[in-house]
Amino acid sequence: MHDLTDEEQQLYDMVCEFADTVVAPQAYEADRTHELSMDVVAQMGELGLFGLPFPEEVGGQGGDYMALCLAIEALARVDQSIAITLEAGVGLGAMPIYRHGTDEQKAEFLPDLVAGRALGGFGLTEPEAGSDAGATRTTAVLDGDEWVVNGSKQFITNSGTPITRFVTVTAVTGERTRPDGTVSKELSTIIVPNGTPGFTVGPGYDKSGWRASDTHPLTFDDVRVPAGNLLGERGRGFANFLRALDEGRIAIAALATGAAQGCLDEAMAYAKTRNVFGVPIASHQYIAFTIAGMQARVHTARLAWHDAARRADAGLPFKKEAAIAKLVSSDAAMLNARDATQIFGGMGFMNETTVARHYRDSKILEIGEGTNEVQLMVIARELGLAA
Amino acid sequence: MKIIVLVKEVPDTYGERKLDLETGLADRAASEPVLDEIGERALEVALAHADAHADTEVVVMSMAPESAATTIRKGLAMGAGSAVHIADPGLAAADLGLTARTLAAAIRRTGFDLVITGNLSTDGSGGVIPAMLAELLEVPNATALTSVEITDGSVSGTRDVDGGTMRVSAPLPAVVSITEALPDARFPNFKGIMAAKKKPFETVSAADLGIEPEDLSAAWSIMTAIAEKPPRTAGTKITDEGDGGTRIAEFLIENRLV
Numbered sequence: 001m002h003d004l005t006d007e008e009q010q011l012y013d014m015v016c017e018f019a020d021t022v023v024a025p026q027a028y029e030a031d032r033t034h035e036l037s038m039d040v041v042a043q044m045g046e047l048g049l050f051g052l053p054f055p056e057e058v059g060g061q062g063g064d065y066m067a068l069c070l071a072i073e074a075l076a077r078v079d080q081s082i083a084i085t086l087e088a089g090v091g092l093g094a095m096p097i098y099r100h101g102t103d104e105q106k107a108e109f110l111p112d113l114v115a116g117r118a119l120g121g122f123g124l125t126e127p128e129a130g131s132d133a134g135a136t137r138t139t140a141v142l143d144g145d146e147w148v149v150n151g152s153k154q155f156i157t158n159s160g161t162p163i164t165r166f167v168t169v170t171a172v173t174g175e176r177t178r179p180d181g182t183v184s185k186e187l188s189t190i191i192v193p194n195g196t197p198g199f200t201v202g203p204g205y206d207k208s209g210w211r212a213s214d215t216h217p218l219t220f221d222d223v224r225v226p227a228g229n230l231l232g233e234r235g236r237g238f239a240n241f242l243r244a245l246d247e248g249r250i251a252i253a254a255l256a257t258g259a260a261q262g263c264l265d266e267a268m269a270y271a272k273t274r275n276v277f278g279v280p281i282a283s284h285q286y287i288a289f290t291i292a293g294m295q296a297r298v299h300t301a302r303l304a305w306h307d308a309a310r311r312a313d314a315g316l317p318f319k320k321e322a323a324i325a326k327l328v329s330s331d332a333a334m335l336n337a338r339d340a341t342q343i344f345g346g347m348g349f350m351n352e353t354t355v356a357r358h359y360r361d362s363k364i365l366e367i368g369e370g371t372n373e374v375q376l377m378v379i380a381r382e383l384g385l386a387a
Numbered sequence: 388m389k390i391i392v393l394v395k396e397v398p399d400t401y402g403e404r405k406l407d408l409e410t411g412l413a414d415r416a417a418s419e420p421v422l423d424e425i426g427e428r429a430l431e432v433a434l435a436h437a438d439a440h441a442d443t444e445v446v447v448m449s450m451a452p453e454s455a456a457t458t459i460r461k462g463l464a465m466g467a468g469s470a471v472h473i474a475d476p477g478l479a480a481a482d483l484g485l486t487a488r489t490l491a492a493a494i495r496r497t498g499f500d501l502v503i504t505g506n507l508s509t510d511g512s513g514g515v516i517p518a519m520l521a522e523l524l525e526v527p528n529a530t531a532l533t534s535v536e537i538t539d540g541s542v543s544g545t546r547d548v549d550g551g552t553m554r555v556s557a558p559l560p561a562v563v564s565i566t567e568a569l570p571d572a573r574f575p576n577f578k579g580i581m582a583a584k585k586k587p588f589e590t591v592s593a594a595d596l597g598i599e600p601e602d603l604s605a606a607w608s609i610m611t612a613i614a615e616k617p618p619r620t621a622g623t624k625i626t627d628e629g630d631g632g633t634r635i636a637e638f639l640i641e642n643r644l645v
């Protein structure tokens with residue numbers, strides 16, 4: 001893609017090579033056994049992937065958000081579970097600490113997070129609060145110099161791996177009276193280290209896709225953490241995670257673009273070599289057109305996330321662009337996964353094929369990090385429409 | 388310790404590879420150019436030594452068209468300290484002799500304690516460059532090593548031969564070539580990619596090295612004919628009628644495959 005600098009292109013090529021030689025060979029087994037390969041995570045750490053968007057002073061690689069997303073796209077071509085582990089590890093684990101953490105919090109967590117030696121989760125979603133984060137019920141009450149956290153979270157990525165150090169949870173810390181007299185919840189974010197008494201990480205979910213990614217329900221039963229574990233200002237919880245979610249949408253868009261690209265690559269290779277009625281199926285116009293359509297979707301999805309990432313890195317507003325990128329790229333991934341499995345015929349229904357995995361994995365792209373209905377809501381609001 | 392690693396840009400080993408039937412050269416447009424894997428392994432040997440010995444200087448060197456600069460830079464991203472790129476249109480069709488003479492001149496000019504190369508490139512597969520270099524540089528040569536140990540004054544290693552393993556060693560300066568038995572090369576990280584931009588990258592011409600490409604006084608290899616690889620013929624199908632095993636054995640013996 002011509003907007004990439006030489007170094008960005010080299011980074012993308014390098015991560016593609018890593019993905020093809022290290023990640024791809026273990027993807028089927030990891031998916032089959034619902035097991036995140038900590039060995040692959042460690043190798044990604046050594047490669048500096050978890051440090052991509054952070055400056056060298058904190059042990060990072062000195063890149064930007066664009067660089068991180070390029071790596072996520074390259075990984076997702078062959079294994080979405082690994083790509084989301086990186087996306088969540090950086091975007092939801094390390095980034096909030098880097099951005100809102102105190103010097104002590106940064107010193108305690110960042111070195112291991114940016115090196116991929118530790119992971120952090122971000123717990124926003126609850127059984128009764130998904131798309132509507134304002135409905136959060138988890139509470140945190142200041143008792144002396146400790147927060148006492150009670151409540152539960154669900155579907156939290158990277159919250160229970162062997163190297164998970166903490167989960168940052170959103171919790172109601174009080175009430176606020178607006179100037180007009182209405183009362184609203186005061187939301188804050190609090191770092192809860194794994195292993196704290198009363199903090200239980202439930203068994204991993206039996207998911208239909210992203211099966212090697214680590215996802216758990218969490219419960220908090222009178223969990224006591226130091227007052228200093230408040231992340232960012234009290235009452236700024238909403239604002240903090242909204243920025244994280246906006247950025248996360250770009251990263252999910254990059255991930256979805258990688259998935260769509262992976263489907264395209266697989267379909268191309270298969271269609272050229274699969275002979276039916278004595279000819280390669282690629283020689284049928286119907287198949288060729290299908291693949292052409294897949295290519296067009298990959299291209300559009302990539303343009304959309306590149307633009308959103310460039311805007312974010314340049315400090316320009318990017319809310320609408322991020323929502324659009326997430327919307328079109330998750331569509332691209334779903335449609336390409338469907339087309340690719342169709343081109344594979346019966347083989348495409350076998351879990352050992354990459355396309356079958358993309359078929360199961362891609363659906364979550366339309367749900368996680370804000371459902372696509374929520375993206376439409378964001379875009380509509382950005383257009384000034386009541387939504 | 389100064390180690391020069393010879394690297395080469397080749398058409399992607401896993402992609403489609405084509406010959407230009409007019410010139411007999413690899414058709415560089417036919418597939419993605421990549422750094423030859425064996426050269427990357429050679430670089431890994433040098434970098435691993437440098438990791439453990441801070442006073443090691445690693446130089447990547449390549450004789451390649453101008454366009455190969457990006458690929459050579461990957462060697463810098465992986466960790467080499469500097470690069471020497473011999474780029475000259477006059478060297479486009481260089482045979483093994485001219486290539487060795489040019490590389491030897493460049494190696495001399497840069498200075499070295501040890502030169503590490505792959506035993507065989509995946510494109511031309513000449514396999515004699517390391518020996519020619521050692522001859523031209525008048526230093527010992529240890530070929531096809533399956534393990535390498537570098538000490539202050541010497542290099543040693545093992546070489547697999549039919550039915551055994553040989554231990555070889557040579558005093559430095561020396562030229563060694565390695566095989567695929569050595570470990571995979573590391574991946575460059577982003578910091579390395581960014582740092583590569585600022586590392587010394589020297590581009591030299593044949594004239595800079597005192598090489599006259601048109602000089603025909605030495606013997607040249609001349610290509611007399613070239614043809615595309617014939618398409619694969621259909622194999623022999625042995626249908627098992629109770630004697631399948633025997634017939635497969637007969638087939639293998641007949642074709643001297645066992």
Ligand SMILES: Cc1cc2nc3c(=O)[nH]c(=O)nc-3n(C[C@H](O)[C@H](O)[C@H](O)COP(=O)(O)OP(=O)(O)OC[C@H]3O[C@@H](n4cnc5c(N)ncnc54)[C@H](O)[C@@H]3O)c2cc1C
Binds near residue numbers: 132156371
């Ligand atoms: C594998 C996986 C990993 C996840 N990781 C994390 C994580 O790390 N951290 C975290 O906090 N969360 C995580 N989530 C949760 C995810 O972000 C939520 O599932 C998602 O935001 C949707 O919330 P919900 O499931 O409650 O759906 P709901 O909010 O119940 O939505 C149900 C449906 O109603 C639609 N809908 C809702 N409101 C409207 C409206 N106003 N107009 C039109 N349609 C509407 C939605 O779009 C959706 O289609 C993860 C989920 C999964 C599956």
